[in-house]
Amino acid sequence: MSVMTEVPPQGDPPDGSSGGEPIELRLRRALGHRSIVLVGLMGAGKSTVGKRLATRLGLMFKDADNEIETAAKLTIPDIFAIYGEPSFRDGEERVIARLMREGPMVLATGGGAYMRETTRARIADGGVSIWLKAELDVLMRRVRKRGGRPLLQTEDPEETLRQLMAQRHPVYAHADVEVISRDVAHDRVVQDVMEALDAYLSGSTQPRIAAQ
Numbered sequence: 001m002s003v004m005t006e007v008p009p010q011g012d013p014p015d016g017s018s019g020g021e022p023i024e025l026r027l028r029r030a031l032g033h034r035s036i037v038l039v040g041l042m043g044a045g046k047s048t049v050g051k052r053l054a055t056r057l058g059l060m061f062k063d064a065d066n067e068i069e070t071a072a073k074l075t076i077p078d079i080f081a082i083y084g085e086p087s088f089r090d091g092e093e094r095v096i097a098r099l100m101r102e103g104p105m106v107l108a109t110g111g112g113a114y115m116r117e118t119t120r121a122r123i124a125d126g127g128v129s130i131w132l133k134a135e136l137d138v139l140m141r142r143v144r145k146r147g148g149r150p151l152l153q154t155e156d157p158e159e160t161l162r163q164l165m166a167q168r169h170p171v172y173a174h175a176d177v178e179v180i181s182r183d184v185a186h187d188r189v190v191q192d193v194m195e196a197l198d199a200y201l202s203g204s205t206q207p208r209i210a211a212q
Contacts, residue, residue, distance in 0.1 A: 026198060027057060031104060032104070035105045035106070035126060036053065036127060038109065039123075039129055039130070039172055040111065040133060042110075042111045042161075043139040050063070050107070057106070059104055062105050062108070065108075068095050092113055096123075097119075114171060120171075128197065129175040130179060131177065133169075133178055136161060138182065140161065179192050180192070
């Protein structure tokens with residue numbers, strides 16, 4: 001079941017401790033040896049949020065795209081250009097399989113990684129998946145700031161991204177937790193992730209909707 005977050009009721013401590021055990025300690029204990037795996041489209045904030053989340057929890061942070069580039073000694077655009085997307089996806093699957101064996105950590109994955117059934121199964125076996133979901137206008141504002149997105153090298157990048165949302169959102173919806181990635185301070189989204197994760201790991205059955 002996916003769980004979404006809401007801003008804590010007025011009067012609750014901002015760290016999510018509710019006057020008791022800090023949320024960071026509660027999450028670390030509940031996670032055990034499992035990793036936190038962030039999934040979602042390009043521009044959803046997986047790397048930015050993931051780094052801050054890892055710092056809060058005292059975990060390693062890994063970016064699957066960076067690990068792929070290191071292993072291949074090529075940039076991702078170059079891998080796409082030289083070998084094509086199918087070859088890239090095969091390498092991506094292998095790298096994520098390796099990283100899942102190295103946990104616990106916070107792992108940011110590329111936008112297409114979660115589309116592979118074998119990768120989803122590995123993530124489910126060794127981690128908790130969190131879908132960072134963002135609206136189209138938010139994603140476009142973010143991706144325009146960073147070039148080199150191979151899948152957006154089209155005549156109409158916005159339409160391409162819209163099509164990717166239609167294809168991938170139903171699959172991302174299989175993630176354990178869903179959090180809205182909004183145009184607010186990154187630390188606020190990190191807090192949303194932690195609260196949603198806390199609700200999921202504690203067995204909460206009441207989905208909570210993120211404040212807009």
